[in-house]
Every structure is written in C-alpha cells, then in structure tokens.
Amino acid sequence: MNGPKKALHVAVVGVGGVGKELMQQLMDVPFPFNVAALSNSRKMLLFTDGTACLNGSQWAAALDGADAPDADLEVLHAALEGLAKRSTNKVVLVDNTSSEVVANMYPEFLSAGIHVVTPNKKAFSGDLALYKSIIGGEEEAQGPAELPRGVFYNESTVGAGLPIISTLKDLVNTGDKVNKIEGVFSGTLSYIFNEYSKGQERRPVAKANGNPTPGDDLNGADVARKLTILSRMIPGLLDLLPKGHEDVKPTSLVPQALRGVDAQEFMRRLPEFDSDIARKRDEAARRGNVLRYVGVIEVNEGRGKVEAKLEEYPKTHAFATSLQGSDNIIMFHTERYGARPLLIQGAGAGNAVTAMGVMSDLLKFF
DSSP states (O other): OSSSOOEEEEEEEOOOOOHHHHHHHHHHHHSEEEEEEEEEEEEEOTTTTSSOOOTTTTTHOOOHSTTSOOOOOHHHHHHHHHHHHHHOOEEEEESSSSOOOOHHTTHHHHHHTOEEEEOOOOHHHHHHHHHHHHHHHHSBBOSSSSSSSSEEEOOTTTTTTHHHHHHHHHHHHTTTTTEEEEEOOOHHHHHHHHTTTTTTTOOHHHHHHOOSGGGGSSHHHHHHHHHHHTTTTTTTTTTTTTTTGGOOOOOOOGGGGGGGGOOOHHHHHHHHGGGHHHHHHHHHHHTTTTEEEEEEEETTEEEEEEEEEEEEEEESSSHHTOOOOOOEEEEEEEESSSSSOEEEEOEEEEEEEHHHHHHHHHTTTO
8 A cells, every 4th residue: 555545536327226235335445435426317416516425325315305406417427527627536437227328428428538337238238339439449549638538347247246357358468368258147047047957847037036027037138248248358359249249149048929928927927838948958967968058159260159048068067066046157268278267156146246346346446
C-alpha cells in the first residue's frame, strides 16, 4: 500500500437482486467508494453535485419515493460526464440490468471518459458492430481531449464470480494458444442433468431456479451468449459471429409444443415430454456415459466453431464426476495446458457471487 487510495465514483444502474447485494458489498468493503448515482427502471437519484449518498437501507426508500426523479439515461450520462471532467477521481457506471437500452449506450459512456463494469451480457454477445464500438479501435482510443477513453470490465458476464474471463485474458495476453474451450455454462442446466443422471423421471426444472419463464433456461440462448463473449476474446475469432449469439444456433431442450406457452402451462405439461430425454439418458448410461448440456468453442488455425448442445461424456470425465448442484465447470485446452486442461469450477449463478464478480472488477480501478 502506498498511502490512502483515491475514492471511486460509482453510478449503480439496476438495484434488484444483484444490485442490492452489490450495494451491501460496497458498504462492507474497506475501500473508498462514493455512490454518484442510483437508478432502477423507474426512478433515479443523483449525487454528482457533491451531496452525500444515503446510507444503509435509506437509499432504497428514497429511490422509491414519489419525489425521486424519473430514470433517464441521457441525464445520467450528462451528470457523470460532468463529474468526470470536474473530478480527479475515476467515474464508473455499474450496469446490473439485462437491458439492451443501457448496453447500447456503453460506447457513449466510454467515449466520455466514464468506465463501465457490468454483468449484462447483451452488449458483448449481440451485434458485432456494437461490440467493436465498445472495445474501441485506434480512432476511438481517446475520448474528448481532456479525458482518456473509459475502460470496461465484464468478468461476471460468464460464470458470475468465477475467474473465467480474466483467466482467458491472461492466457491470450501471455501468448498461450487456445485450442478449445468446453464447459457446463448454465447453472440451471447443470442442476437439471446432475439430478436427471440419478434416474429422476421428471426434469427438475422447478427446483433449478425461480425463473418466471423456465423455458428460457432450456433453450440454450444463455449458454450461446456466454460462448459468444468468450469466442470474441480469442485471436482470429472476433468476426466469427457477426450476429452474436444468434449465429450460434444452440440446441433447444424446449419441446416444440411448449414454445411460447406461459410458465404455468409449461410446468404442467413438461412431464409429457420426458420420454425422449429419458431414452437418451438411458442410451448414454448403457454406453457408460452421462448427458450434459455443454458449450464448446473449437479453434482451428484462426477459424473456429461454436456450439451449445447436449453431449455425452464418460462417467469418469470431470463433467460427470466433479459437478454438484448448479455448479459451472469450464475447461481450457491450450498449447501450455495440453495433456491436463486448465479447469475452473464453482457456483456460476446467484446474486452474492455475481455481485462479487462486479466488485472484483471495481477493485481493479484502485
């Protein structure tokens, strides 16, 4: 330590499950944070004029108050840009939402010298043009003359608090050659197939999480987004998926007859379709294998293939023996980690660990 650290101005957009947990962590850690703004989908509180943010649970009540101004991203942008110009301290936008509207504004915040930290996958797994405008090029290396361009961190977009993105960055930046990445990237699908491999006759979707639209966990789109994020970090694969996760074409586990129905009907009718997956499970078991829903990125001389699919693995494989509950597990096959791939495993979802991933990114600014 070289003396006291300069406080970090943080604007928190999205104060639901992850955002609320992050606010608690901001108050608990021994680092100097100044909360410059708070916003949910309806209301916004600004503290960019030097006023002190409310402590404890007071911020939640104030944000819900009738006199709180309406949420407005343009107003927030202007306020943070002004703060960045006035202050010698760094200003960071923390986006805890899953909003495409917020994600689409990242380039504007970055160009204004405002840093971005987020678990929001949308900007990094969607249209390639947006992604390129976020990572910036030579012509975008600086914002206005008086401010350097902001930087972004998005560790918690893949695996919540697990060090997946930072590990891949380190592998690439130190010159290792990535040959393949494979893993169980969905906590929900991990839980389902861990339980289903034990012989359950009904997919344990209800216990996997409380998603009001459980079909969203089974269509593979979330896994496809995570694969897109990782693939774009591998040399030679940046342009592989111009439409982002839509180009992955994940295998959907949602029966055709249940696509588009409401959650109640989905849960009621899902057991009707268990026979097909049960047959696949039993066939895999006879071959000494288990079923896992995996994401795979294969690299071949700068070209690649990205898949999200149902796959069989031997019962001796780490994806069969190591997984418990809703764990994620990711395996990096590289030139250096050849015979024994680099393995990362742990809880890949949940408010506390996702907020921890966001917090770890914030601490990189100190």
